[in-house]
Amino acid sequence: MEYKNFLQLVSKRKSCRNYDDEEVPDSLLEKCIEAARLSPSACNKQPWRFVIVKEKNTRIKIFKKGLLPFLPMPWFMKAPVIIALCAATEFTTHKFAPMLSGIDYKLIDLGIAGEHFVLAAESLGLGTCWIGWFKEKKVKKILDIPKNIKIASLITVGYPVDNEPNTKEKLPLDKVTFYEKWNQQREK
Numbered sequence: 810m811e812y813k814n815f816l817q818l819v820s821k822r823k824s825c826r827n828y829d830d831e832e833v834p835d836s837l838l839e840k841c842i843e844a845a846r847l848s849p850s851a852c853n854k855q856p857w858r859f860v861i862v863k864e865k866n867t868r869i870k871i872f873k874k875g876l877l878p879f880l881p882m883p884w885f886m887k888a889p890v891i892i893a894l895c896a897a898t899e900f901t902t903h904k905f906a907p908m909l910s911g912i913d914y915k916l917i918d919l920g921i922a923g924e925h926f927v928l929a930a931e932s933l934g935l936g937t938c939w940i941g942w943f944k945e946k947k948v949k950k951i952l953d954i955p956k957n958i959k960i961a962s963l964i965t966v967g968y969p970v971d972n973e974p975n976t977k978e979k980l981p982l983d984k985v986t987f988y989e990k991w992n993q994q995r996e997k
């Protein structure tokens with residue numbers, strides 16, 4: 810794939826907060842998971858697990874009991890699919906390595922896999938939105954998720970109502986890139 814095509818896909822993605830009623834076939838969701846399961850992971854532990862939630866009653870329960878306050882997400886119920894992006898936590902690497910390095914590898918792994926999922930969804934014409942503002946305990950209970958599994962994020966999925974470009978302001982390259990040392994810009 811050429812860089813320009815890749816960049817086009819990445820630039821087109823935006824957090825979708827308005828979904829069409831059309832159902833999303835499992836085959837498409839599985840394509841997204843296929844892209845996610847190919848992600849790199851610390852020590853190749855592949856801690857990602859995906860719970861696909863389509864049942865309206867379950868989505869209502871998550872909407873009513875599983876979201877945190879102060880950030881209303883009335884559009885949440887418009888999404889026909891909720892993915893609970895989960896992390897298996899039993900791996901020794903994930904338990905002990907962070908004690909030495911201070912890095913939570915499983916969350917990094919989940920972030921990578923989640924974004925693979927999101928970009929695959931984008932390439933299939935689906936909209937997505939990461940949802941980090943949820944009550945993990947409540948959602949775990951609603952979905953029967955065992956104790957040793959962590960929900961890293963929820964992701965809403967569905968066909969977007971509009972195809973407007975992403976207008977969110979993003980930091981320019983020179984604000985986020987340094988050469989050799991912190992805060993050192995490239996010599997012009």
Ligand SMILES: Cc1cc2nc3c(=O)[nH]c(=O)nc-3n(C[C@H](O)[C@H](O)[C@H](O)COP(=O)(O)O)c2cc1C
Binds near residue numbers: 822939
């Ligand atoms: C880890 C994470 C958690 C997020 N949680 C929420 C959320 O709870 N509710 C929401 O509406 N958007 C959420 N977002 C979406 C961000 O608000 C959005 O990505 C950001 O504003 C940039 O906009 P864009 O995705 O359209 O480029 C989350 C995004 C990430 C990556």
